Amino acid sequence: MNREALIQIVKQPVQWIEDRTGVIAFSTPLLSHHVPRSAKWWYVFGSATLMFFTIQIVTGVCLGTMYAPSASNAWESLRYIDEEIPLGWMLRALHGWSSSAMVVMMAIHMLQVFMHGSFKFPRELNWITGVFLLLTVLALAFTGQVMRWDQDAYWGLGIGAAIVDRVPVFGDQMRALMLGGPIIGGETLNRFFALHVFILPGAAIGLVGVHMALIMKNGISEMPKPGEIVVPSTYRKGFEERMEKSGVPFFPDAAQRDMVFCGVCLILLVFLAAYYGPFGPGGMPDPTLINTNPRPDYPFMWIFGAVSLLPPASETAIMLISPVVGIVILVAVPFLSNSGERAPSRRPGMMLLAVFVVMAIVALTWEGVTSPWSPVMDGWSALPTPTQFVKGRTPLQMQGAVVFQYAQCRNCHELGGFGGKRGPALDEIATRMSPDQIVRQVQQGGGNMPAFGKNLNSAQMTAIVGFLSTLRPENEADSSIPGAQLPLPIKSPLVVNSPFTGTGVPAEISAGVSSR
Amino acid sequence: MSDDSKGETKKEGCAGCDCGGGGGAGGSLPPVAQQDARRGFMFKFGAGLLGIGGILAAVPIVGYIIGPARSRYRNEWVDLGVTTLYPSGQTRFATFLNPIRQPTDGDAAKTACWVRCVEAGKFQVFAINCAHLGCPVRWFEQSKLFMCPCHGGVYYQDGTRAAGPPPRGLFEYKWKVEGGKLLIDAGRLPGLEESV
Amino acid sequence: MKLRMSRFLSCLSILAFLGCDRMPGKPQEATPIVIGSPAWTQSTFNTNCRGCHSQGAEGAAIPLIDAGYWKVATDAQVIQVLEQGQGVLMPSYLDSNGGPLSSDQIAAFVKGMRTLWGDGSSGGQGGISGTVVAGNASAGSQVFASACASCHAAGGSAGSVTDPMYLKLISNQGLWSAVVYGRAALGSPAWNQPMPKHPNGLTPTEVADVVCWIAQSRPMSSANAQVNSIPKDKNVSDSK
Numbered sequence: 001m002n003r004e005a006l007i008q009i010v011k012q013p014v015q016w017i018e019d020r021t022g023v024i025a026f027s028t029p030l031l032s033h034h035v036p037r038s039a040k041w042w043y044v045f046g047s048a049t050l051m052f053f054t055i056q057i058v059t060g061v062c063l064g065t066m067y068a069p070s071a072s073n074a075w076e077s078l079r080y081i082d083e084e085i086p087l088g089w090m091l092r093a094l095h096g097w098s099s100s101a102m103v104v105m106m107a108i109h110m111l112q113v114f115m116h117g118s119f120k121f122p123r124e125l126n127w128i129t130g131v132f133l134l135l136t137v138l139a140l141a142f143t144g145q146v147m148r149w150d151q152d153a154y155w156g157l158g159i160g161a162a163i164v165d166r167v168p169v170f171g172d173q174m175r176a177l178m179l180g181g182p183i184i185g186g187e188t189l190n191r192f193f194a195l196h197v198f199i200l201p202g203a204a205i206g207l208v209g210v211h212m213a214l215i216m217k218n219g220i221s222e223m224p225k226p227g228e229i230v231v232p233s234t235y236r237k238g239f240e241e242r243m244e245k246s247g248v249p250f251f252p253d254a255a256q257r258d259m260v261f262c263g264v265c266l267i268l269l270v271f272l273a274a275y276y277g278p279f280g281p282g283g284m285p286d287p288t289l290i291n292t293n294p295r296p297d298y299p300f301m302w303i304f305g306a307v308s309l310l311p312p313a314s315e316t317a318i319m320l321i322s323p324v325v326g327i328v329i330l331v332a333v334p335f336l337s338n339s340g341e342r343a344p345s346r347r348p349g350m351m352l353l354a355v356f357v358v359m360a361i362v363a364l365t366w367e368g369v370t371s372p373w374s375p376v377m378d379g380w381s382a383l384p385t386p387t388q389f390v391k392g393r394t395p396l397q398m399q400g401a402v403v404f405q406y407a408q409c410r411n412c413h414e415l416g417g418f419g420g421k422r423g424p425a426l427d428e429i430a431t432r433m434s435p436d437q438i439v440r441q442v443q444q445g446g447g448n449m450p451a452f453g454k455n456l457n458s459a460q461m462t463a464i465v466g467f468l469s470t471l472r473p474e475n476e477a478d479s480s481i482p483g484a485q486l487p488l489p490i491k492s493p494l495v496v497n498s499p500f501t502g503t504g505v506p507a508e509i510s511a512g513v514s515s516r
Numbered sequence: 517m518s519d520d521s522k523g524e525t526k527k528e529g530c531a532g533c534d535c536g537g538g539g540g541a542g543g544s545l546p547p548v549a550q551q552d553a554r555r556g557f558m559f560k561f562g563a564g565l566l567g568i569g570g571i572l573a574a575v576p577i578v579g580y581i582i583g584p585a586r587s588r589y590r591n592e593w594v595d596l597g598v599t600t601l602y603p604s605g606q607t608r609f610a611t612f613l614n615p616i617r618q619p620t621d622g623d624a625a626k627t628a629c630w631v632r633c634v635e636a637g638k639f640q641v642f643a644i645n646c647a648h649l650g651c652p653v654r655w656f657e658q659s660k661l662f663m664c665p666c667h668g669g670v671y672y673q674d675g676t677r678a679a680g681p682p683p684r685g686l687f688e689y690k691w692k693v694e695g696g697k698l699l700i701d702a703g704r705l706p707g708l709e710e711s712v
Numbered sequence: 713m714k715l716r717m718s719r720f721l722s723c724l725s726i727l728a729f730l731g732c733d734r735m736p737g738k739p740q741e742a743t744p745i746v747i748g749s750p751a752w753t754q755s756t757f758n759t760n761c762r763g764c765h766s767q768g769a770e771g772a773a774i775p776l777i778d779a780g781y782w783k784v785a786t787d788a789q790v791i792q793v794l795e796q797g798q799g800v801l802m803p804s805y806l807d808s809n810g811g812p813l814s815s816d817q818i819a820a821f822v823k824g825m826r827t828l829w830g831d832g833s834s835g836g837q838g839g840i841s842g843t844v845v846a847g848n849a850s851a852g853s854q855v856f857a858s859a860c861a862s863c864h865a866a867g868g869s870a871g872s873v874t875d876p877m878y879l880k881l882i883s884n885q886g887l888w889s890a891v892v893y894g895r896a897a898l899g900s901p902a903w904n905q906p907m908p909k910h911p912n913g914l915t916p917t918e919v920a921d922v923v924c925w926i927a928q929s930r931p932m933s934s935a936n937a938q939v940n941s942i943p944k945d946k947n948v949s950d951s952k
Contacts, residue, residue, distance in 0.1 A: 394871020
């Protein structure tokens with residue numbers, strides 16, 4: 001078969017379809033519209049977000065064929081998908097990793113648009129639809145976490161319910177509306193299922209459509225140059241002239257970069273999914289299994305971190321008002337500044353703001369991940385007293401070390417680098433507090449420490465203070481008498497066959513001390 | 517139908533009509549005056565019918581969605597077992613099936629609480645949920661403290677706040693002893709708006 | 713180019729369909745937890761016991777990861793301690809006392825620990841009882857003076873064992889265990905090991921006598937060295 005005949009065979013049905021639908025006439029301008037020549041690698045993140053969203057829809061529909069949206073067996077159905085369905089785990093992994101990737105790409109895209117001032121005239125609505133897309137995607141991420149229906153999902157809903165419950169007057173009704181009833185149960189999962197698979201994806205698809213239409217209408221913004229000022233009255237004319245003169249067609253000139261970047265992202269996604277596997281499901285969603293440390297997924301970790309750092313007095317107000325204020329500010333961005341300079345170098349205040357917001361989110365996320373305010377719940381019974389703190393102690397001090405574990409001090413205080421971070425590490429407490437001060441602190445609490453006075457008898461108190469008074473680097477004075485060099489006897493007992501008899505400090509002691 | 521409405525819109529007064537692209541397509545012939553009047557009535561009638569139908573349809577839909585917020589869920593007395601399960605001076609873990617539950621709740625209908633027997637016949641029953649953001653608190657017999665794994669809320673054995681972010685003490689269930697059994701008034705997820 | 717590409721793609725898809733289910737990301741099927749298995753024993757120990765009873769020089773109480781301990785202690789003795797608690801500082805781990813383990817689980821746990829860390833014996837092989845044996849206090853006084861006092865008298869180099877605060881915190885069984893097991897890694901010899909002023913160690917009778925004498929120096933009511941534990945502090949006063 002020769003080439004000409006082949007072309008004819010292909011051409012005829014194509015022409016027929018074009019005649020009846022106009023699809024080529026419709027899509028040609030979409031592909032060939034001119035974009036700025038300067039639109040280079042900065043502009044790939046929006047496309048990547050869209051690609052991940054497509055992956056979400058495809059994998060989501062696939063998972064929808066197996067997932068049981070019912071509180072009584074959602075968790076089991078996920079285990080079944082993971083373990084029994086061929087490649088089921090891979091689909092879940094793709095869906096989970098692609099969700100994270102979409103949030104990340106979206107954040108970078110938004111940051112780029114903000115830093116380049118691309119939201120200014122005439123692209124205000126591009127920004128605003130983008131803000132609503134961001135909210136929709138975050139809502140998809142949260143409802144997706146609920147779909148896992150494990151302990152984190154259950155208690156995450158509990159946290160959400162407790163926040164909603166704080167709304168004045170209507171809190172109770174709003175919580176019932178959110179949970180679909182007075183408890184977290186079957187109706188809750190189905191409500192979030194409807195949100196996750198119908199309402200939010202529908203909203204996202206619609207918003208993506210509007211977002212794309214606005215891009216076609218207003219064009220892709222050029223790379224900002226210092227001195228090229230946006231003047232609303234003349235901007236459109238100038239932009240169209242420049243596109244006419246120096247623009248390049250979107251396809252293939254700009255699209256090729258998108259293709260390269262999206263291809264790399266896609267390959268990375270598959271490898272991440274294949275190597276690290278799906279997220280969860282964690283423990284069974286049984287609220288009577290309370291040996292759990294509920295944590296949200298990463299996109300919400302910064303909120304989890306923030307709510308632990310709020311002062312109790314203003315906590316409710318901040319929790320309820322700040323999201324509203326945040327959304328209003330985001331929506332208002334293009335109206336607060338919709339003309340003038342776009343170049344980052346001419347907008348130092350805006351750049352500082354962006355850097356501040358990013359750093360705040362990163363820092364709060366880190367706080368959320370490490371959760372230094374959370375007690376290590378089994379610290380007292382799981383973390384042994386390190387050797388350097390039991391060596392050479394008297395029997396009473398040793399009992400004090402046991403009391404230290406017994407009274408769960410370790411849940412909030414570190415020794416030798418292990419333990420809770422809620423309170424200060426106590427490795428060198430004797431250099432900071434005298435025995436009397438330690439007694440007072442343990443008995444009365446204070447500074448966010450509970451009072452232990454009623455729960456420790458005099459012998460326990462004496463022993464624990466005796467133990468704590470030995471916690472200091474070798475050769476450093478205790479603080480009982482200011483200025484006096486009165487080290488308590490910390491030395492190895494003189495025993496004939498002790499491996500530690502002799503002079504000098506055993507290596508572990510000095511190492512343990514100097515590393516703090 | 518769409519042609520009709522376009523013609524109507526154009527006539528009704530959006531004179532300049534350069535605000536949207538919709539009017540631009542209205543290149544149809546100018547309607548005859550008689551037809552025009554009938555169409556005006558038809559349009560209003562149609563809009564009214566659609567409005568009434570819409571409201572009629574919206575009532576059950578909205579009512580269905582906001583139903584949970586309007587329902588009055590009643591707590592019920594739940595049996596936590598004989599009082600001898602809870603020795604005097606001790607705090608014990610107890611679980612029960614929530615009296616307000618749905619067929620599809622699965623394990624989520626199970627509920628946990630902490631029962632403290634202050635002295636024989638005198639109890640305190642605490643909700644498992646931290647008063648801060650609802651995470652499950654754990655009892656530590658040795659230090660006589662409840663600790664929360666989420667944001668580090670700490671409570672004394674009587675439920676009062678000891679440390680951390682909670683704005684108040686632990687939520688308490690109402691309790692009574694009947695026939696040697698401890699009963700609590702349970703059901704709704706505890707919240708700040710009202711004590712359980 | 714085209715050929716290589718398609719070959720690459722077909723390789724990739726074959727890999728995807730055949731190999732994917734053996735990728736590292738595939739979740740492991742949940743292995744049911746077998747009560748009494750080494751893994752269960754180890755994790756139960758790590759969560760509940762290790763904070764105080766660790767190994768070597770680590771931890772403030774008697775190490776359990778120690779063949780010497782399992783040589784002396786019998787299963788029944790360890791089960792008794794886990795179920796009832798011991799003295800002031802060792803809580804009960806029995807569920808009916810508010811602990812995390814059922815009676816059966818405690819028995820399986822003790823058996824599991826012996827398998828993991830014991831020397832194959834079933835306990836009671838150390839030449840001395842694992843629990844307190846009645847002794848003679850006046851004889852014990854002499855044993856203390858000759859064997860212990862050089863380090864453990866009031867103001868002694870290794871710290872006093874007759875300190876009333878110490879004795880309030882440790883049960884007679886605790887004293888017995890401290891003498892019998894020692895803490896070799898911390899320089900405290902076991903009962904039959906050479907001591908600085910007592911090169912031949914103690915005899916079982918001497919251990920019983922000296923524990924009896926030390927227990928009698930406790931300022932509280934217990935003049936009887938047979939008392940296995942001292943009463944818990946009933947300190948549950950209510951702030952309301």
